[in-house]
Amino acid sequence: KAGVTQTPRYLIKTRGQQVTLSCSPISGHRSVSWYQQTPGQGLQFLFEYFSETQRNKGNFPGRFSGRQFSNSRSEMNVSTLELGDSALYLCASSRFTSGVSYNEQFFGPGTRLTVL
């Protein structure tokens, strides 16, 4: 079974540009979450999508947005890039959770974004 894939793996952009990152979850997983990881702030939750609907959202400005397609693939977009957006962006997928059993998230390799 293929794992979570993210493209591109590395990206260099300049301030003011916009960027779109892509994530393909594990087959059968309908929940996709995005995280930003930086040395100073650690792992921060961006948003979660389930069945094409945003289910949870972290505390990030509106420049960060996302969407999920009917095949569960997800994209996140960052507009008007700032230097502080340089980070490792991780995508994770999981099966739907119900009852008292909580499914783990499986992470992709991440996209390392550098903003110059």
Added chain:
Amino acid sequence: AQKITQTQPGMFVQEKEAVTLDCTYDTSDQSYGLFWYKQPSSGEMIFLIYQGSYDEQNATEGRYSLNFQKARKSANLVISASQLGDSAMYFCAMRGPNTGNQFYFGTGTSLTVIP
């Protein structure tokens, strides 16, 4: 609100020794899940072990075990017989229904295994 606390920013352990990484949590949920992840220098987060709040026995996965003390709200990870490849960042995480099953992560512990 959910909160995960990892108080050990860095830990060292001798190869083949056991090590305990601490994790405490705060939640108003009665039902929740606790997780540990490993992040090597390559960056990918690797799932290690899961403990459900209603599970009566501590979870084990190979050399990993989770010392779950519900009353103390702690979920410490124990790695037995440390190997050089265990050197990585380790994150404790939790999810529960009152926050839409969103994952909450701690700040992580950097483990270095010394030969």
